[in-house]
Amino acid sequence: MYRKLGFAELAAALLGVLRRNTPYDVYDAVPEDAASPFLFAEIVGKRNASSKTTWKEVFTVNIHCIAKPSPARTEVYQMIQAVEEAMTVQLVLPEGIQCLMQTEAGVQSMQLDDTGEWHAVLSYEIMTSNGLKIK
DSSP states (O other), X not given: OOOOOOHHHHHHHXXXXXXXXXXXXXXXXXXXXXXXXXXXXEEEEEEEOOOSSEEEXXXXXXXXXXXEEXXXXXXXXXXXXXXHHHTTSOOOOOTTOEEEEEEEEEEEEXXXXXXXXXEEEEEEEEEEEEEEOOO
């Protein structure tokens, strides 16, 4: 039997990288009284990407950047850059699981929320391997 990476384990690794490598508060669940700017991350999908010889999965992750209320987009642009730089650090996953790739899929949306805060969503694909297939 082989071990699969759980959503909670991936989320912990992702949140750890963002907390260590950005100056922003980073949440899994945003408190009601959270003051902007902040980041929050969510895992929105998983698909099998196994090859003939290797067990692989691809997780889709969204990282939300919430800037202080302002008509200017400068802060949200700085937040996007900070996330992009932080995500160049490879995720540390549990023993037996390898992070093969973490690929940015780009900014999926950018909008001005009703609160006056700019909200950008960056998407990443994280490919993991949990071992070789044996005949």
